[in-house]
Amino acid sequence: MKTVGWHASHELYPPGKLIRLARRAEGAGFRAAMCSDHFHPWTPQQGESGFAFSWLGAALQATRLPFGSVCCPFGRYHPAVVAQAAGTLAEMYPGRYWLALGTGQALNESITGGAWPAKPERRAYLREAVDVIRALWSGETVTHRGLVRVEGARLYTRPAAPPLLFGAALTAETAEWVGSWADGLLTVGHEPDRRRAVVDAFHRGGGEGKPMALQAAVGYAPDEGEAWGDARARWPVAGLGQDLLQDCPAPERIAAAAAAVRAEDLRGKLRVSSDPGRHVDWIRGDFAAGFGAVYLHFIGRGPDRFIDAFAEKVLPAC
Structure with missing residues (x-):
């Protein structure tokens, strides 16, 4: 069974609001959820970073959704x-x-x-x-x-x-290694060629037949310019290199590097569109690539608007 899930972004919202949003996502038709596990947000401007394990106990009690987390x-x-x-x-x-x-x-x-x-x-x-x-x-x-x-x-x-016990992998090299020990694969929303390389490597490393899940960073607003503006303001870290994101210890230093990121630098790294049909195509592509679950990480403003719009125009078509 193919599952479209909702991602709880502890970097962008306080834990109490995330509980309310989890309930709303469940009521809207999202069938699963997952969350991040950070001590710091990526940048000070993101502004939040609740403790994931405490929050998960509350979220599992507040909903009937299955949940996952990565740490x-x-x-x-x-x-x-x-x-x-x-x-x-x-x-x-x-x-x-x-x-x-x-x-x-x-x-x-x-x-x-x-x-x-x-x-x-x-x-x-x-x-x-x-x-x-x-x-x-x-x-x-x-x-x-x-x-x-x-x-x-x-x-x-x-x-x-x-x-x-899933293994988190961003690259084909890591995915191949993860295939040797993990029960499944968790990766992010790559472009088709990179996504295929990650899947093939996971299978080659021993992951054939194991479940695969994908987390996709999503921007949506009725206006295309608003959607891209929100992506640039709220998730510019998608335009930075992995070496910096893995090795930099301070949100302030990441924010300084992210200040130079332009909206065009995020194209192909975030799934941003005002067209619900485009989002349907992205998700269908993930399912066709072999992923059983796709978790949508909304990085824009207006999370209620996002949940409602996707409940009406995206989830039924996936």
């Missing part, structure tokens, strides 16, 4: 704490929560004061963290002394069935 299980989190937090959600709401893991950004993980590792070391951290989390969910008492250190940890509250 880095080292740095500000320890993998045993991630296993406990995610396992608790899965015990309270069986079958309604999945977790995606990635190598994170210095923006969020460097707040603990440790050195920010290079990408190969972050991958090694993540791979060890995955094994620790799965072992804890299976009921083992875990002692692990590698890049990740765990001493005698055991989860006494565990779900009957562990959550699906």
Whole structure:
């Protein structure tokens, strides 16, 4: 079954408003949801950054939607704490929560004061963290002394069935690696050629037959100029390089770099259009590429208007 979901952007809205929007999205016909997990927003202008695990408990109670989230299980989190937090959600709401893991950004993980590792070391951290989390969910008492250190940890509250553990990947190289260990793939809304490369690499790495989900950053307003203006004002980070976004520790420094981003720099990186039919085509393309779920991350103003317009003109056509 193909699913169009709604993405809760903790960077753009306070947690209380996101609960209200989650209810509205459910009532409008969105059939699933997911959320970001940041300590800082990308830029100070975005203005918010609620704690995802607290919010997820409330959102799962406030709706009947299945939810997922993506986090880095080292740095500000320890993998045993991630296993406990995610396992608790899965015990309270069986079958309604999945977790995606990635190598994170210095923006969020460097707040603990440790050195920010290079990408190969972050991958090694993540791979060890995955094994620790799965072992804890299976009921083992875990002692692990590698890049990740765990001493005698055991989860006494565990779900009957562990959550699906997705791997987050932006590039084909990472997608191929993720295919070797993850239960599924989470990626972003690439252009068709890059999307195909990511999917092919995931399958090549061992992901054939596993579920795939995609998060698409979406801009919409009745006026095309307004839609692009909102995208430039509220999500200019889409025009920045991944090295900067992964390695820069301060929202102010990211904002300074983003000040030079123009609306034309965002074309092909955000799905912005005033035409609902264009959004339908994008989503249909994702489904045709093999994705079972597409989560729409609205980056404009007027989230209620977006939900209502897509409920009327986009969701029924997908």
